[in-house]
Amino acid sequence: MNKLYSLDLNLLLVFDAMLRVGSVSRTAEEMGLTQPSTSNALARLRNFFGDPLFVRSDGAMRPTPLALQMAEPVQEALGQLRRAIEDKRYFDPMTSCRRFSICMNEMGQRVFLPKIVTRFAEIAPGVDLEAMEMTSQLAQAAMPNGDVDLVIGYFSDFGPSFFRQRVTTGHYVAVARKGHPQIDGILTLPAYLSASHISYVPALGNHAALEALLAEEFMKHGVRRRVALRVANSLGIPKIISSTDLIMTVPSVLAHAFCETAPVQVFDLPFDIPHIEIFQYWHARYHHDPANQWLRAQFKSLFPD
DNA sequence: TCACCCAGTATCATAAGCAA
DNA sequence: TTGCTTATGATACTGGGTGA
Numbered sequence: 508m509n510k511l512y513s514l515d516l517n518l519l520l521v522f523d524a525m526l527r528v529g530s531v532s533r534t535a536e537e538m539g540l541t542q543p544s545t546s547n548a549l550a551r552l553r554n555f556f557g558d559p560l561f562v563r564s565d566g567a568m569r570p571t572p573l574a575l576q577m578a579e580p581v582q583e584a585l586g587q588l589r590r591a592i593e594d595k596r597y598f599d600p601m602t603s604c605r606r607f608s609i610c611m612n613e614m615g616q617r618v619f620l621p622k623i624v625t626r627f628a629e630i631a632p633g634v635d636l637e638a639m640e641m642t643s644q645l646a647q648a649a650m651p652n653g654d655v656d657l658v659i660g661y662f663s664d665f666g667p668s669f670f671r672q673r674v675t676t677g678h679y680v681a682v683a684r685k686g687h688p689q690i691d692g693i694l695t696l697p698a699y700l701s702a703s704h705i706s707y708v709p710a711l712g713n714h715a716a717l718e719a720l721l722a723e724e725f726m727k728h729g730v731r732r733r734v735a736l737r738v739a740n741s742l743g744i745p746k747i748i749s750s751t752d753l754i755m756t757v758p759s760v761l762a763h764a765f766c767e768t769a770p771v772q773v774f775d776l777p778f779d780i781p782h783i784e785i786f787q788y789w790h791a792r793y794h795h796d797p798a799n800q801w802l803r804a805q806f807k808s809l810f811p812d
Numbered sequence: 813t814c815a816c817c818c819a820g821t822a823t824c825a826t827a828a829g830c831a832a
Numbered sequence: 833t834t835g836c837t838t839a840t841g842a843t844a845c846t847g848g849g850t851g852a
Contacts, residue, residue, distance in 0.1 A: 544824050
């Protein structure tokens with residue numbers, strides 16, 4: 508049987524107080540017990556450890572060599588317990604050294620991550636971030652044990668054990684190079700339908716649904732959509748768009764990120780298409796976790812509807 | 813599965829005695 | 833005299849058994 512099981516851990520508080528005050532009476536006073544009760548507690552400690560622990564000498568209760576040997580580990584353990592109990596409802600971003608793991612696709616990392624990293628540098632300098640990309644099935648398996656703290660994106664297959672909150676909404680736009688020969692000020696429907704397109708389908712997210720909507724739109728007009736380039740990563744796309752006549756349909760937040768890196772223009776689509784919604788997902792186990800709550804609040808405040 | 817009862821055990825306080 | 837230990841009784845807690 509585990510020896511610790513037979514020890515009343517409250518007795519360690521008596522041990523700790525005895526070390527500090529060197530008196531059974533003052534220990535009793537400090538702990539709100541009577542002196543005999545404290546003496547009895549000391550007797551149980553002595554019985555458990557097989558050592559007197561404290562002996563009377565020069566008018567005070569002096570620790571034995573065994574008591575001195577146990578002093579540091581016991582005080583350290585009690586300190587950790589106190590911190591675990593007292594701090595469990597509180598998360599201090601300024602002093603925390605926690606690492607958050609956030610699952611988001613490549614677009615999320617491009618759009619959301621820069622703002623989050625900048626915010627963290629200001630208000631949570633010791634907090635580390637790990638951005639990862641994985642399928643929603645893998646993310647759902649990793650979230651209950653804390654390997655993934657938060658998932659950012661749009662998913663329809665998260666189970667009942669998960670919460671979700673809308674982080675932001677956006678709309679789809681078209682991106683084309685400046686000086687595109689078929690576009691003069693506005694993107695017309697004939698120009699859009701006749702252009703060659705880039706299809707952006709990252710491994711994680713709901714972009715396949717967008718592709719289906721676009722295919723439906725083209726079919727409605729009796730035109731076959733020509734996809735000249737299909738990519739899963741947007742890294743080199745601004746450069747490609749700026750040097751070709753290809754058009755790409757993407758969320759507006761991503762389109763504006765493209766504008767910062769290449770001479771491209773953003774156009775409203777010449778047809779109606781449902782808006783895009785970005786959610787954050789977390790496991791029920793971390794619903795009341797102060798650190799996770801703080802993380803969610805950062806995303807919600809940085810990317811308002 | 814839950815509520816209740818009961819016996820055994822642990823803990824605490826009071827009182828008294830003992831040692832430095 | 834002060835402070836610690838021990839004996840004793842009261843109370844609370846725990847776990848097993850039983851019945852609804």
